[in-house]
Amino acid sequence: MNYTKLQAAFFRLRNNRAFELFVVAIILFSALVIGAKTYDIPADVLTLIGWMDTAITLFFLLEVSVRFIGEPEKKRFFLNAWNTFDTLIVVISLIPVEDSEMALIGRLIRIFRVLRMVSIIPELRLLLNSLIKALPQLGYVILLMFIIFYIYAAVGASFFGVINEVLWGDISIAMLTLFRVMTFEDWTDVMYETMEVYPFSWIFYLSFIFLTTFAFLNMVIGIVVSVMEGEHAQEAREQALTDGTPTIESLHLEIRELKELIKAKL
Known part of the structure; x- marks a missing residue:
């Protein structure tokens, strides 16, 4: 499959209603994962939640990549403020800061991932x-x-x-x-x-x-x-x-x- 066909396939995927609903479901699940971390939970469950959080971040990276590759005019992608916001949130979420002094900032960035709901849903x-x-x-x-x-x-x-x-x-x-x-x-x-x-x-x-x-x-x-x-x-x-x-x-x-x-x- 050449790049043109790949771009056309990703363009159809990013405009697919089922795909948008799936992304919304992942965003809601991400919000639940963030909320679960505020409770006093066992260490093994906390480790599982950490893995789920990493998987969610990787999915968001894949989703942003699909939207970028599916964009016919790449220069216009980052002219959209919401696309820039989504990309920044995803990229910063990839930085491992949990065991550093920036851990609080890292958690705040993950909380802001819930705002991606606005960029996904046109009505919002x-x-x-x-x-x-x-x-x-x-x-x-x-x-x-x-x-x-x-x-x-x-x-x-x-x-x-x-x-x-x-x-x-x-x-x-x-x-x-x-x-x-x-x-x-x-x-x-x-x-x-x-x-x-x-x-x-x-x-x-x-x-x-x-x-x-x-x-x-x-x-x-x-x-x-x-x-x-x-x-x-x-x-x-x-x-x-x-x-x-x-x-x-x-x-x-x-x-x-x-x-x-x-x-x-x-």
Whole structure:
């Protein structure tokens, strides 16, 4: 078998759904092996787990090699960030560091192998890419939320510091207390304590909750959903171009060209 046939065979294998599901199963098994190492288990079982971990690493090396050889354009393989991530994780996992000072780093790298699930499953890639692309817009929401936090923390430290210094002693502690209020972690206990001195302090807490938990959370969800819809639409357009299916934009362009041709003939 020459290289061209081998590349074609690996290309079909890497795009095979059964092969992708098998890789996902191995990734899940790898996660279970990593979790098993955290328990107090006998030495012989630990040795068996070590051999299984080595076998999993070798399988991942074979899987990355299949994907690389099956890639028609080798230069584009590492232009994909997920391919680079997978390759780095697999290569670093091959370095024997268990009995060295780098053992902790080696274990951390093996834990990150679970993230390869994202690179294998397209839906997870789409979700993560949407979250990353939404970060610039989310940054402004987070900045505005920080401003609200800072204002309420300053007010809380000024009025409630004498009531409970542990919760409202300074502005940094007050911001942590407000985070507790925003996440509904026993926030009523905090409110009732201040209401004994300031009966209308409930307005402070309720207004803060409405601004942060309800308003800002909905803004974050709206931004992420909007970006995900854009990603889905772009993926659909790319898939249509790949399959040769006409898109709405291409149909509009063809209609416009036909109108221009008709006008030119008239």
